[in-house]
Every structure is written in structure tokens, then in C-alpha cells.
Amino acid sequence: MFKITKPTLLLDRNICIANIGKMANKALKHNVELIPHFKTHQSAQVGEWFKEAGVRAITVTSVKMAKYFAQHGWKDITIAFPVNVLEINKINELAKLVDLKIFVNSKETAAILKQQLRTPVKFYIEIDVGDGRSGVNAEDFSAIAKILEVTKDSVLEFLGFYTHAGHTYNAVSPKEVEAIFGEVLEKLRSVKRHFRKIYPNLKLALGDTPSCSIMENFIEIDSIHPGNFVFYDLVQHGIGANTFEEIAICLAVPMVAVHPERQEVVVYSGWVHQGKDSLLDVDGNNYYGVVVNLEGEKWTAPIPNAKVIKVSQEHGVIDLPSKVIDGLKIGDVLGILPVHACATAVMMGEFWTLEGERLGMMPK
């Protein structure tokens, strides 16, 4: 491994490309288009690996991110976020450059856009299938009809319905994901049945990594938009979406103190590096990552019973079995598998491949 002197986010290119390939093959097999969400990696260079896997359209979460990827050659971009009408000027600029798809979730938003959009733009109506975050309630056909009433004969072209079943993230087993996904599909199909009478070509789009990783039934779905699967992480592992071996990023962190009396070591890895996401262990205590060794040109399987138990701004405290601590010394570098890959990536702002190549991300 190349020389590491400070917290460094390692990316295993082989694992990452395999994750991309697996999802691309699954989409092909089920005859859905993979339109991956790029909010997890936010990296033009990781994006190239998707191009090599045949992906031609992407999903992002902000106008800024759409602009970044447009600058890196992407021509078909969905902004999967209730459109922020205050950014209308940037949206107008972007719509001239790429095949832009946005979310229009209310008649009020539709009215503003109809008046202020200068270029034709396609749109999804986001459907809330039970997550309770954003979108029109799946049962509220009247609200949907009102949006379509406003957008009729305008620069806004209706594409179909998009949903993010974020509540699958609370599942603790593939079986639970399956149950949630069953309800999601039923709701989406019901909306589709109702509106395809007027819009026979409307599409159904959905994106959440647990469903897209675990499920094998995508009948009537036109496109899938998962993001996290590019790296996977401990949250997804807990749901059953991936194995440890499929986690593609690892935070390398210098050890700065050894406390054998507490069975703990202190590492240079705080929430500014890894993020603040945590999981609960069997005793109900929070932990912020599992610990691996860095050996040769890669990282190892998790060290049994080794966990990050505390993070502050730049400190991390790791609980380790005594016999592991005995083999460690100040200046050693340990690895942390992330609880939430999206957060760790955002915090670090760059990746380093195991070969020592830096991969940039969208600037702040």
C-alpha cells in the first residue's frame, strides 16, 4: 500500500466495478434501465466506470450535481429532488445542455415552472409510497390530476412516476425489504393503472439500494435508480443487501494513542472524516464503523469484536480485544468500514485507489 499519513478514503476499484457490473446485469436481466444515483460517489472518474458498463443516463440530487456531471459528458440527467424553483435560472441553463428530468410534486410548483421555464423539460411526479419524506401520497389521485392539469400543453412533458422507498432502510432483513417492496409495487401499479388511460406511455421509476439489491421482481418497472450499491456499507450489510466483501471503500486512519487499560485505541478519525452515522450493537450501544487491517495491497475482513465506539470532531475511539491491542503501536494505520458510505464519501471529498491514484469528487 502507498504511504498513508492522515485519514485517507481508500477505494477498491475491483470491488466497485464488480458492484456496478452486478447491478447493470441485473437491470439487463429484468429488462429495466439502470439510471444510477450518483449522489453516493459524486465523482466524475467513478462515473466513467458506469459508462463502461453501458449506463447512459444518471440520477443526481441537486442542480449543482447535475451541472457537475453535465460538464463531465453526461447528457441525460434526472434531478431526484422536489424542484427548487429559486434555482430556475440554472435549470434553464442546464435544460439547454442536457436531456433534463425534474420532479414536479405540486400544482403550485407546476404553475411557477410553467411561467418561468424557457426550455422544454421532462418531469416525474414523485410518489410517496410510505416513506413520508417528499412526493404526492400514492392514494391522492386528485393532487396528481391537478399537477397534470397545470402542465398540460406546456413546456413540461410528463414522464411518469418516481419513488424512493426510503423506509426499506429501516428493514433488518431481506424478508422485510421484500414485504415493503411488495406494498410499494402495488401502490405504484395502482397509480399507473389510473393514469395510463390518459398517459399510455407513462413510466414507473424507483430507486433504493435495498430493494434493487435484494428483489428479483421488477414487473412494470421501467427504470431503477439505486446509488449506494456502488460502494455498499454497514447499513446495507445490516439489511442484507451486501456482504462485507462487497464494501468498496475503507477509511484508513492513523492510530495516535493506545489505552490497554480501557481496551481502546484512539485514531485520527472523527465525524469530519467518517460522518456521524451509527448502528446499534447487540447490547444497544451505538457504533460508528467496524475495523479492518490494511495488509499488502488491500484491507482484510473485519477484526472480530473491533468497533469504533465514539467519534468527536477529529477523534475516534476504537474498542478492540486485548490481544489485538498488544500487536498495535502508535503510528500504525487501521481501516474503518463505513456505516454510511454516502456520508463518508461526502466528508472526505476524494478517494484514493489501492494503487495510489486520486479520484476527485464534485467540489464544495
Added chain:
Amino acid sequence: MFKITKPTLLLDRNICIANIGKMANKALKHNVELIPHFKTHQSAQVGEWFKEAGVRAITVTSVKMAKYFAQHGWKDITIAFPVNVLEINKINELAKLVDLKIFVNSKETAAILKQQLRTPVKFYIEIDVGDGRSGVNAEDFSAIAKILEVTKDSVLEFLGFYTHAGHTYNAVSPKEVEAIFGEVLEKLRSVKRHFRKIYPNLKLALGDTPSCSIMENFIEIDSIHPGNFVFYDLVQHGIGANTFEEIAICLAVPMVAVHPERQEVVVYSGWVHQGKDSLLDVDGNNYYGVVVNLEGEKWTAPIPNAKVIKVSQEHGVIDLPSKVIDGLKIGDVLGILPVHACATAVMMGEFWTLEGERLGMMPK
């Protein structure tokens, strides 16, 4: 207010300068030196306001941050973190430029530094007064003596003891802070009594915003190193360290959806903007900020019963009373007072004064 189109971190210069002035006066009154921690704002321009208040030495949390502030004219810098020996080259560079103080918390670290440091450097031994994060246990005189044995007659000059009583952050009242602070002082004085026989000029340094804001007894303390007080936040407010009126930053966020049926609105403000810190409300539910209006050239007092109840990567969900929702429309901009100012500042990476001036921060 200037035109806001996306999440924007507002900084009220008057409140901030008043917070700085108040702490500087308190230090003067108690005859301790204020050596503020700059990890909260990480901004050269905010640093200038400290210079105007007479501050001449600062505290930071990383070699990188030390370098950034050295480039902006600071000549006396304490890195309040167990020294990362892997960055020895940068430390050697820095020690040539500024009066550098570091933390040496073990004899192993001391031995490495003794061998690899090229320039004289002063050091504190960090004392763990009960927080259980980093530093030598306050009772472990033997470990302290071993460090001093290694550093004797070396380029390492012993300054004294430094402590961060991080456990005051768990206090819920000034009385609790007072109780913890009493124990902290007792432990520090006990260490001092023991070692001043050999080191008569040793200093005691401590830094945590709750203690420094609330306490009025700093006998035997030489310097205070609080950071968060520059902005304050809801955590500190909950402890009793500040009023709402003393919170100097506010995240301005566009509203992208209104859900009267749920008494909720969706704003463009996720954990990539505000951070993921939360507090518990009276019903035991997490919340991620209180909500204010932006009016004229400033923000208002908190809207009663208005809270950020959910954040994902870029979405925030705000719970609001119906009568407030009735007055809102898509494209309005709301304000969020931060749970944890350090986190919101790091996430946003820049500030905007109410006059529309951008204040930069240390680059990623």
C-alpha cells in the same frame, strides 16, 4: 437580505463579535489567557475579529488547520490533538514558522518525537479528567512521569497540562456543569501539585465551551481554549451556556414542498448542509434544528413548535403549526438554528454575513 437561492449559512457579524468580546472580557477579568479553539469557524476572516479583541494565540485540531492559520498570520498555535507522528515532516516544517505547541500523551509518542523532531517544540500532556476520550488518566502520575523522563533534555519543552472536559456537553443545566467543573479543577490541581515540585512554571489549560461560558472560578488555570462559543448553538443552549439571541449562525433554506395534511414542509437542507446532530424533544423524539423566519436584515426568534424532524442527504422535513404553514408558499426561505454549530460550519464550508459578504473557511 440579499437574494438566497440555495442552502446558505448566514453569519450575524454583530452577534459573533459580541460573543468573542464577552469571552475575551471574561478571560481578562479572571486573569487567564483566552487561546480560542478555531475548529468551530475554521475561517481566516473570523480569526481577524479575534485579533481585534486582543487574542494572540490560538488552538486548532489538526496539523492542516495549524498550517492554514499560520498562513493567515497566526504565530502561536496549539494543536489540541494527540500528535499524529506520521505527519512529522509537516510538524517539522510548521515548527520553523510558528511557536508550536503539541500534545504528547505517551512515552512511546515522546520517544518517536525525540528522535524525529528537528526543531524545538513545546508540549502539553493532555489529561483525561473523566471524558474517557484521549489523554493520560488524571490519577496516573507514573505515566506522566515516564513521558517527562523521555522528554527531559530534548527538543521537547514541557509546558504543562491541558484538558478538554468533554463530558460537560452531556450536562443539562449550569448546575451540572458546575459540579463537573469542580471535579475537573480538583483533578488538575492535584496533578499540578505533584509535578510543580520539578516543574514550578507548569501551566494548566482547559477548554470546553460550557465550562468557559458558565463558570466564574478559574483559580490556578492559566489559559482557556473554548471554541464553540464563537457561534453557540442549540446543544449549548440546552446546557445553559447561551441564549437563542447569542446564536450567531443560521442556515437559510429554500422551501420546496408544503404538506398541510401532515403539518410539514420539505426544505432543501439535508445532512450535507446542516450535519446530522440531533437533540431530543420532550416526547423523546429527535430533532435537527429549530426554525426561524428571515425578516429584513436578520433572522427572528424561533417560531414556537417548529422543528426539523427528519434529515436525509439533501432533504429536511420541518414540523410546523398549521397556522404557520398557511402563510408559507413554495420558494419561501426559512432559517434553521443549528444543533451543533461546528458541524453545520464544516458541512457548508463558507459563511455569508447578513450584508452579503462571503467569509471563506479552510479548504477541504
